[in-house]
Amino acid sequence: MSPEALAAVRIERDLRIPVRDGIHLAANLYLPEAPGRYPALLQYTPYLKDGMGGRGSIEVGQIALARRGYACLSLDFRGYGESEGVPAPPFAPAEKLDGHDALAWIAGQPWCSGRTGIWGISYGGNTALSIASTKPPSLGAIVAIHAIDNEYTGAAWPHGCRGALVGEIDWGFRVAGIQLLPPLRFSKDWTVRWRARLEAIDQPFPFHWHTMSPATWATWATDIEAIEASTFAVSAWHDSYPRETVAYYDRLQTPKRLLLGPWKHELPDFAVHEPIGFFATMAEWFDRWLKGRADAAGASAPAVTFFEQLGDGWRAAERWPPTAAAPRELFAGAEGTLSTHPALVGEDVYRVDPTVGLAALPWDWTTPTPATPPDISPDDHRALAWTSEPQADGLRITGLPEVAVVLRSARPDVPLRAWLADVAPGGFSTLISQGWVRPAHLVGGPLDPARAYEVRVPLNPTSYRLPAGHRLRLAVAGSHFPALVPAPDGGTFRVARAGRGGTRLRLPVEPEDAPRGPVPTFGPPVSERPTAQLEARSEHSVRRALDDRSAAYELHRTSRFRLDGGAELVWELDSRIGVERDRPEALRMESRQVWRVVDGPAPIEVSLAMWQTFEETALRADVSLDGRPFFAREWRLDLRTVPWQIVR
Helix, strand or coil, X not given: CCCCCCCCEEEEEEEEEECCCCCEEEEEEEEECCCCCEEEEEEEECCCCCCCCCCCHHHHXXXXXXXXXXXXXXXXXXXXXXXXXXXXXXXXXXXXXXXXXXXXXHHCCCCEEEEEEEEEECHHHHHHHHHHCCCCCCEEEEEEECCCCCHHHCCCCHHHCCECHHHHHCHHHHHHHHHCCCCCCCCCCHHHHHHHHHHHCCCCHHHHHHHCCHHHHXXXXXXXXXXXXXXXXXXXXXXXXXHHXXXXXXXXXXXXXXXXXXXXXCCHHHCCCCCCCHHHHHHHHHHHHHCCCCCCCCCCCCCEEEEEECCCEEEEECCCCCCCCEEEEEEECHHHEEECCCEEEEEEEEECCCCCCHHHHHHCCCCCCCCCCCCCHHHHCCCEEEECCCCCCCEEEEECCEEEEEEEECCCCCCEEEEEEEECCCCCEEEEEEEEECHHHHHCCCCCCCCCEEEEEECCCEEEEECCCCEEEEEEECCCCCXXXXXXXXXXXXXXXXEXXXXXXXXXXXXXXXXXXXXXXXXXXXXXXXXXXXEEEEEEEEEECCCCCEEEEEEEEEEEEECCCCCEEEEEEEEEEEEECCCHHHCEEEEEEEEEEECCCCCEEEEEEEEECCCEEEEEEEEEECCEEEEEEEEEEEHHHCCCCCCC
């Protein structure tokens, strides 16, 4: 940003914040230039306040909030960046306890009014929730964007299924690299501190998904009911966690607000579709609860704001879902039909295709947001699918769809994915909503092939106006590749049609004359862009053999950030996951990443390589300083012994 744009905000780098065991965490402070005492806002992640996590779009937000009269801090986790200590396991209690202590210190500073708030996206949203559950005395409000209260069933084992894309070859592997980076301000004794941190790492970040017991993870979930701070929850129809967001929103016992937008894993000011001035909206929320301004803009806003896709756009309601939405059941019928009439008794037999899921990648939060709706029909045609007649008047779908699948599986353990699609008259099919579960997890053990199970698959919440003349399609498959690891030997399952007790879709439908309420309005999104971020791009490729017997997903990411002092932090990642249709047990993931510090105190390179199969994973790290080896280590893990292993 230009010097003129920063004139009203002073930035202090590397404040040292003590926590209960004597460790000091490091923060960057964005403070209004005018003298005074201001409410403070904390943003707290492992993504490096001096690198990609603090100097990109987050810094734009911190400056925007500081201009609105807030002291804003970006804080490094223990053992990351400039903070002292050794990293705790991901999502462990140490994270929220350190955050609690940091707020106590912040509230007592001469530039703070004694009132504090927290905001963050993704991991930063998770920490907002978890710290709030510890009830810091100074904390009055939080904003949690794309957050979840239990990341074990989020990124680690999504809805009980073994994850692949997010937890292993993209985000999880990326954070393993961030763990190994040096303190990026290169202050006194930085090499000594760096070496001590490297030597103390017990296991790489993503290994914890497999080594931590489910019982331990359960105790680490955030106690939502304990939160007393006013909470603004934000999610998006195609983010990872819209279902979890509305679930924890329902459990909050405090003043609250919910925003559901037409985005993916994006800050609303920087969204591809329908960007809004959310930093300003966030400031209004904090004005109300931290400055005591009952007249703050937005103070009387409806509790729920959501975006109706292909329909009225932004809408408001006092609850989610809106009271006018009523359930309508559609039943899977013979010959792939879907109707409101219960089907005659019968069943459909399906041979699991482990490549299903590749067509859903445009909706995955790790991929770029497409400019136009993508086509999901390649997945439709590799799944069990039932399609309705054209809807003459269209449908207004608003709420929480759910699929009941009456299932008999030849395998003891298989992921089950269901999705709802909008089929245009020409056959183009685009995703409305999807969800997946692990039936063996739900029933508490391996599936009995002689038994039929009614498996409920909640789909993500949505608001979608199906155009007149379009059809609905319900699809079910035993794979969501590469988001999930497929079952190791494929197999078949049978889906029953049995009157009202058969496989069916429960669809929340609003009448056309349902009350709409006042139309929500937002200010324009911020126009500034992060200047420390020099480059950020990604390339995503799907490769499928001509004989359809194998498929793969390949990912390449590159970024460059300018550090203080003129150095650059350069990052490159290449990942691949491949599967054979008839031999899914041969699945293999491979990832490599390299971090380089250029024009710093000395050339620095941190290189990681990872591979994973059904039965084993390994990660090797090699670190060099000034062209000489500085650290090297390899970790291996037998996945046949993990607590939630896939049952063969």
